[in-house]
Amino acid sequence: MIKRFRINYQLSTLRCDVIGGVTTTVISLPVALGFGIASGMGAAAGLWGAISVGFLAAVFGGTKAQISGPTAPMAVAMAVVLTSHSETLAEALTIAFLAGTIQVLMGVTKIGRYVAYTPHVVIAGFMTGIGMIVMFIQILPILGSAAVTGGPVTAALAVPAAITNVHIGAVIIGLFTLAVGFLWPQRFSRWAPGPIVALAFGTMLGMAIFPDAPVIGEIPMQLPSIYLPDLSPHFLLRAIEPAIILALLGSVESLLTSLVADSMTGSRHNSAKELVGQGVANMAASLIGALPGAGAALGTVVNIRSGGLTAMSGVTRSAVLLALVLGLGRFVEPIPLSALAAVLFKVGWDIMDKRTLFRVRHLRREHLFVFLLVLFLTVFIDLITAVAIGLITGAMVQARRQEHQEVDHVISVPMLDSHFFAEVGLPPGGDPFSARVGMVKLRGTLTVSSSQNIASILGHDIKEHNIVIFDLSETTFIDDSAAMMIARLLAVAAQSLTYSIVIRPDDEVSRTLDSFDILGAISEKMIVNKISEARDIAKELLETKDGESHA
Secondary structure, eight states, rough: OOOOOOOOOHHHHHHHHHHHHHHEEEEEEHHHHHHHHHHSHHHHHHHHHHHHHHHHHHOOSTTTTTEEOOOOHHHHHHHHHHHHHHHSSHHHHHHHHHHHHHHHHHHHTGGGGGGSSOOOHHHHHHHHHHHHHHHTHHHHHHOOOOOOOSSSHHHHHHHHHHHTTOOOHHHHHHHHHHHHHSSOOGTTTSSOOOOHHHHHHHHHHHHOTTTSSOOOOOOOOOOOOOOOOOHHHHHHHHHHHHHHHHHHHHHHHHHHHHHHHHHHHSSSHHHHHHHHHHHHHHHHHHHTTTOOOEEEEHHHHHHHHOOOSSSSSHHHHHHHHHHHHHHHGTTTTTTTTHHHHHHHHHHHHHHHHHHHHGGGGGOOOOHHHHHHHHHHHHHTTTTTHHHHHHHHHHHHHHHHHHHHHHHEEEEEEEHHHHHTTTTOOOTOOOOOTTTOOEEEEEEEEHHHHHHHHHOOOHHHHHHTTEEEEEEOOOEEEHHHHHHHHHHHHHHHHHHTTTTTEOOOOOHHHHHHHHHTTTTTOOGGGGGSSSSSHHHHHHHHHHHHHHHHOOO
16 A cells, blocks of 8 residues: 655745745855855855755755854865865865765765764864864955965965055955954844845945955856866875865764764754765765855754745755856955955864863863863874874874763672581681682673773782682673683783683674683583572682592
8 A cells, every 4th residue: 555645844844944944045155155165175165065065965864954064174185185185186186075975974874864973072172173264364364465375374475475465455355354254143033044144344344444354256157167086095095084084074063063063953854964965965975066064053053943944945045055156256346355364263263162162171181181182183193183183183182081980880809608508518628717709890881991901900809719700790791801801811811820600691782702612611511690609609619629638
């Protein structure tokens, strides 16, 4: 029987989506132009990135009402790719294509959800660093000079020359636009977004009083060219590292924006589908020479507040931007570069994690170290290095904290004969005050964080007993390192001529142990289900050993 599905999409929903899409276009236009220029790919690349990424991510993504397009992290990362990891634009676009492919694979395999586990201090560090970079590289356009590639250090070296050749009109336009952007009341932003108001005032000031200030100029209004990716093995080996980092950046930003959208709409996004959509969008953007992108928090918030409810709002925004590029591009050409730089300066300020930055002296020492390390590497080295080292350092800090929690869940105690054998009677020759049996109880989760420490702590205890009972009945999870730690403890017992009895763990832990054959050297008789069975075997072993010693 064929079921009929009715799409619950009404005219009122369409109206809300159209309003949200059109309103978001106003925000996206200056941001896309600015990030295109900041990336070194040009204003047109930013516009086509907003169109292609915005449309495909909305259609194939998994987050309702999310707006995607060029973002600060992706623009800065592409600037690094252009200057440090590629020799031509085609090679840079190939890296973007590979990044999109990796995002699709992350979505298909559903491992993308683990991206959300990136430590907050790592995200705060590189978002703050990106914000600083975005603000700093706008200084040159505000002074009336051309932007330079190579990051903030190169821009800093060019500032003295820019000051000696300062364009007063550009400076006035930039400062005026910046003041409007910061002072525009938030309560008016729903009807007239601050960035577009600031840009409009700055443009009018430039056209009326300072027409000689540098402007965007002519934007190609024809369809973009096609760039086929360079898939030669030699280049792919160089491209895979920056592609992975670019994919991680886009994925982290998109999924964090999805969480923002969820909190505002009360819905729940599909992370796997979202990453597939973002990956398809970035692959397509790279083929037409456009700037890759991600979920944009600013555009998404504006869209939802303006009434956007579904993916149709993102489609609407792309359609309006396409109309601007193909037919109305001449209206964008007179925008002063200093006004656009001022808008991006405000965007850079907004994306900084100011909550963490302003409370930096209250952070735990290890969190402060990771935050400052990622911030320093982002600003003074490059974003790709910062993210890679930040993830590794953050994981090490987390493992260090987890180590103490896991060690606290481990119990190693001697079992007095008088208590342990009370129910079955002491073995012959037993001393009621001796503790010939020891108990090692491993509880909860055990991982690489604590494995080395536990092995060194328990190794000495095991040697002090004739028999050791390894109680794994309350062990809920172990990783490969913890499994090998148990193997080392069993080996220590064997070398010390100490009998090992294992109380069987649950099925999941058993599968991990079996995959490494951890219990293969132990007789099946020595693996039991409960403590009473272990007691009976321990008594039998001690009686046998006592009999042998008398013989």
